[in-house]
Each structure stands twice: as structure tokens, then as C-alpha cells.
Amino acid sequence: MSEFNSPEIARLLKQQVNFLSAETATSPVIISSRIRLARNLKGFPFPGAADPTVRQEVADSAAAAIRRSRALGRGSMSFNIAELSVLEREILLERHLASRSLLEGEAGQMLHISANEALAVMVNEEDHLRMQAILPGSQLRKAWKMVNALDDKLSGQLDIAYDSKLGFLTSCLSNVGTGIRISQMLHLPALTIDGSIKQLERGLPKLGLTMRGMFGEGSENLGFFYQISNQSTLGESEMAIMEHLEQVIGQVVDHEENARLKLLEQNRTRLLDKVGRSFAALRYSYILPSKEAFAALSGVRLGVDLKMFHALDSKLLNDLLIAANSGHLQYNAGRLLSEAERDAYRAQVMREALKKNYDREL
Numbered sequence: 001m002s003e004f005n006s007p008e009i010a011r012l013l014k015q016q017v018n019f020l021s022a023e024t025a026t027s028p029v030i031i032s033s034r035i036r037l038a039r040n041l042k043g044f045p046f047p048g049a050a051d052p053t054v055r056q057e058v059a060d061s062a063a064a065a066i067r068r069s070r071a072l073g074r075g076s077m078s079f080n081i082a083e084l085s086v087l088e089r090e091i092l093l094e095r096h097l098a099s100r101s102l103l104e105g106e107a108g109q110m111l112h113i114s115a116n117e118a119l120a121v122m123v124n125e126e127d128h129l130r131m132q133a134i135l136p137g138s139q140l141r142k143a144w145k146m147v148n149a150l151d152d153k154l155s156g157q158l159d160i161a162y163d164s165k166l167g168f169l170t171s172c173l174s175n176v177g178t179g180i181r182i183s184q185m186l187h188l189p190a191l192t193i194d195g196s197i198k199q200l201e202r203g204l205p206k207l208g209l210t211m212r213g214m215f216g217e218g219s220e221n222l223g224f225f226y227q228i229s230n231q232s233t234l235g236e237s238e239m240a241i242m243e244h245l246e247q248v249i250g251q252v253v254d255h256e257e258n259a260r261l262k263l264l265e266q267n268r269t270r271l272l273d274k275v276g277r278s279f280a281a282l283r284y285s286y287i288l289p290s291k292e293a294f295a296a297l298s299g300v301r302l303g304v305d306l307k308m309f310h311a312l313d314s315k316l317l318n319d320l321l322i323a324a325n326s327g328h329l330q331y332n333a334g335r336l337l338s339e340a341e342r343d344a345y346r347a348q349v350m351r352e353a354l355k356k357n358y359d360r361e362l
Contacts, residue, residue, distance in 0.1 A: 006083075008077045015116075017322050018116055030253065031184075032185045034134040035181070036181040038180075039130075041128045044128065069157050071153040078113075079113075093327070119133055127170050167179070176234050177234030177235060179233055184229075189274075277296075282296045282300060283355070297320055312357065
């Protein structure tokens with residue numbers, strides 16, 4: 001199978017990644033907002049206990065419901081995961097449209113997304129349906145409105161497993177109840193630099209929240225990007241869960257902004273060194289592993305947020321944040337690359353982007 005097989009993937013790559021498509025309206029700390037809902041079809045075993053025939057029946061029912069309800073709007077795209085190459089699956093993960101669990105390519109695993117990537121439905125992941133709304137910046141309320149409307153449309157077409165006492169039934173006990181997972185991706189360089197991030201990571205579970213890496217559960221931390229989300233869904237309404245998370249993240253944002261000011265006022269040399277070394281890594285490296293690239297992009301982003309650059313902006317850094325990923329990198333190269341080739345090509349992409357957008361305006 002060709003590594004560049006799907007015309008729909010090619011279509012995706014012609015547009016900017018949705019969750020990085022606009023400037024944050026309130027604070028540069030909050031990169032994106034995402035809400036997922038877990039749902040299962042009544043009368044069918046959960047995906048982990050279902051045979052391929054049953055999973056395919058679920059997939060067919062979900063596809064028909066999406067089509068009849070027009071829940072994803074005009075121009076929506078559908079992917080049969082088993083028909084995609086490993087590289088194409090990586091691209092979906094890098095765009096935060098699918099989880100690693102979905103990308104195993106088991107029978108009946110499908111992904112349906114809206115034309116602008118703001119809405120997505122994963123089929124036969126951990127649950128029969130995982131509905132998602134993801135938006136740039138701090139837009140949890142809008143994301144909730146969108147995914148709730150999607151849920152209503154699909155629930156009108158499908159018989160959803162629900163218990164009057166427990167709520168929505170899910171394969172994972174932590175999702176039983178509302179089935180909701182609310183998360184925001186944050187950029188926390190100052191709290192990482194001053195060491196406060198460890199205290200935050202330890203304290204969040206006491207508040208019913210958890211912190212993960214850029215790509216969610218099981219992912220490592222890249223740069224200074226973190227996801228904070230709720231841990232449980234039983235016994236509280238969706239709005240109560242959202243309001244609690246918003247309150248806590250508001251406090252985290254305040255701490256990060258104060259830590260940035262403290263670095264500026266009390267440890268400016270260390271701050272300038274961090275930003276300067278990050279810029280140099282992107283502008284002058286000829287070998288750039290992914291971890292180093294994300295760390296450097298994060299450091300330069302801190303400099304941009306603190307108005308240290310006059311010719312760089314968040315849009316360019318958002319584009320490079322995606323371009324640095326292995327799947328997008330190889331797709332743009334037009335061929336599969338070895339790890340050493342990826343590191344060299346990644347460095348080339350970063351060098352050329354900064355030369356074009358920075359050097360000419362000095």
C-alpha cells in the first residue's frame with residue numbers, strides 16, 4: 001500500500017490545522033479547547049468485546065446516522081482506518097483528530113470529521129462512538145454547544161446505551177455518567193522553567209483533574225505543552241464539570257503569567273538565554289530531533305508572547321508546530337524518511353522558515 005494513498009488526507013493537508021487556526025482571544029497560555037463524549041449503542045457489546053462482524057455493523061450504523069442527520073455538515077470526510085497507511089494515521093493523530101487507540105486499524109474502526117476539522121466522530125475506539133469538538137484558544141462553551149448538538153443529532157438516529165441511575169454506559173468506568181472528557185492544552189514554559197510544574201502535576205488529582213502530554217493519555221511531554229482534563233464524569237452535570245475545570249485552569253493561567261513576569265523582572269538573563277538558545281536551535285541547526293524541535297518552538301513561542309521578536313508571530317510557530325511532526329514532515333518530503341533523514345529534514349524546514357520570515361525583516 002502506498003504511504004500516500006488517501007485523497008482525503010491530501011485534502012486535509014491543504015488547510016491549516018483547526019485547533020491552531022486562530023489567535024487566542026484571552027491569553028496566549030491556552031492553546032486549544034476540546035470536549036469529547038463517549039457513547040455506546042444499546043444491544044451491542046463494547047468494541048473490546050465485539051467480534052469483527054459486530055464492529056462492522058456498528059460502523060455501518062454510525063455512518064448511516066451521520067449521513068442521514070447531516071451532523072457533520074457539508075464537505076465532511078470519512079476514513080476507514082484499516083485502509084490508511086501508518087503515515088496517514090500519524091497525520092490524523094498529529095492533527096488531534098484521532099487517538100492512538102483508534103489508529104490500530106481494527107475491523108470497523110472509522111473516523112468522520114467535519115470539513116473544518118472542528119468536529120469528529122471516532123467509531124469503535126474504546127467505545128462505539130467518541131464525539132469531539134476542538135477549537136483554538138479558550139472556547140470551552142462553544143465547543144460544548146457544538147458537541148452537544150452533534151450528540152443530539154446522532155442520538156436521534158441511534159439507540160444509545162443509557163441507565164436511569166448511572167447515566168451513559170461506557171467501557172471505562174471513569175467515563176460512566178456523562179461520558180464527558182473536557183480538556184485544554186496549555187503552554188506553561190515559565191512554570192516549567194521555575195520548577196512549579198511538578199507541584200501542579202501532583203496537586204491536580206486532588207482536584208479531580210489530570211495533566212498529560214500534548215497528545216493526551218499515554219503521551220510524553222513535548223516542549224512546555226500540557227493537557228489538563230477532568231478525571232471522572234459520574235455524579236456531576238456537564239456544566240458543573242466544565243465550570244470546575246475552567247476555574248482551576250484560570251488559576252493555572254494566572255500562575256503562569258505571574259511566573260513569566262517574575263522571570264522578566266528577576267531572572268531576565270536566564271529568560272533571554274532560554275529564548276535565544278531556542279531561536280538558535282531552529283535557525284541554525286542541521287540535525288534536529290523531534291524533542292529538541294518542540295522544546296525550541298516552545299522557547300521561541302515564549303519570546304513571541306513576551307514581545308521579544310518583531311518579525312515572528314504565533315501563526316508561523318503554529319504552522320511549524322505541526323510541520324515538525326513525523327507524519328506531516330514525511331508527507332511534505334514526499335517519501336518515507338529514516339530517523340536520521342527526518343532529523344535533518346526537520347532542521348531544514350525550520351531553518352528555511354525562520355530565514356524567510358525573520359532574516360528578511362532584520
